Amino acid sequence: MGKIYVVGIGPGCSRMMTEQAKELLRGCDVIVGYRTYVDLVREEFSGKVFYESAMRQETERCLKCIEFASEGKTVALICSGDAGIYGMASPLLEMADREGFSDVEIIPGITAASSGAALLGAPIGHDVCLISLSDLLTDWALIEKRLLCAAEGDFCIVLYNPASKNRKDHLSKACKILLTRLPPDTPCGYVRKIGREGTQKKTCTLEELRTVEADMFTTVFIGSSRTKIAGDWLITPRGFRL
Numbered sequence: 001m002g003k004i005y006v007v008g009i010g011p012g013c014s015r016m017m018t019e020q021a022k023e024l025l026r027g028c029d030v031i032v033g034y035r036t037y038v039d040l041v042r043e044e045f046s047g048k049v050f051y052e053s054a055m056r057q058e059t060e061r062c063l064k065c066i067e068f069a070s071e072g073k074t075v076a077l078i079c080s081g082d083a084g085i086y087g088m089a090s091p092l093l094e095m096a097d098r099e100g101f102s103d104v105e106i107i108p109g110i111t112a113a114s115s116g117a118a119l120l121g122a123p124i125g126h127d128v129c130l131i132s133l134s135d136l137l138t139d140w141a142l143i144e145k146r147l148l149c150a151a152e153g154d155f156c157i158v159l160y161n162p163a164s165k166n167r168k169d170h171l172s173k174a175c176k177i178l179l180t181r182l183p184p185d186t187p188c189g190y191v192r193k194i195g196r197e198g199t200q201k202k203t204c205t206l207e208e209l210r211t212v213e214a215d216m217f218t219t220v221f222i223g224s225s226r227t228k229i230a231g232d233w234l235i236t237p238r239g240f241r242l
């Protein structure tokens with residue numbers, strides 16, 4: 001029997017991938033992943049067998065990993081950022097449990113909340129909620145409820161999946177909901193293409209965020225009542241008297 005590693009490769013560039021992840025990719029027999037992510041590692045780990053599939057083929061990808069491992073292969077199932085944050089760790093473990101396959105290890109990576117926060121300064125220096133705006137697998141009503149609860153709780157909020165090709169207005173809808181609880185001048189920021197060519201970062205207010213055109217490579221930060229903009233930085237104080 002082989003083994004399956006679910007590997008978070010970080011935001012997209014080799015320098016931001018952990019040494020542990022690299023070691024595993026160098027040592028495995030086959031690298032499995034969504035096409036875009038496989039493209040990110042293909043050159044550095046050339047010589048490997050790659051198995052790539054399209055978006056929304058997650059179930060098939062997990063089954064394929066178990067099939068490869070059952071043939072005795074060491075498999076690395078890659079995902080961007082961290083393997084366990086909107087990544088492949090949960091579906092793979094669910095599938096492995098169903099299929100009675102137990103030799104699995106999860107390898108963490110730098111998630112967009114953390115790499116994006118570093119670009120903006122320190123927007124999540126205090127308690128934070130991560131919320132995905134993708135309603136492919138989650139009812140929009142539940143997403144709205146979570147947004148409202150996070151705002152009520154005065155959390156900093158990091159929005160993953162703020163838009164996709166077919167859902168252009170989710171960020172604007174989310175801002176509208178948040179504006180029922182938060183002041184329009186709430187400090188916010190967003191980053192695009194972390195660790196890839198054309199990285200962008202910008203601070204703005206919640207009101208301004210409403211009209212920002214996000215895409216699937218954007219991660220959005222919404223401040224708490226303590227968050228402030230200082231020069232180019234977005235800072236959520238920890239509370240030290242300075």
Ligand code: SAH
Pocket residue numbers: 011012079080081082083084085086087110111112113116159160161162163191192193194195196215216217218219220
């Ligand atoms: N497992 C990933 C998240 C996958 S969900 C992680 O831990 O980061 C996909 C969403 O993550 C994107 O829509 C975007 O909001 C965010 N994201 C992933 N990679 C990114 C990058 N390089 N730059 C900006 N946002 C990114």
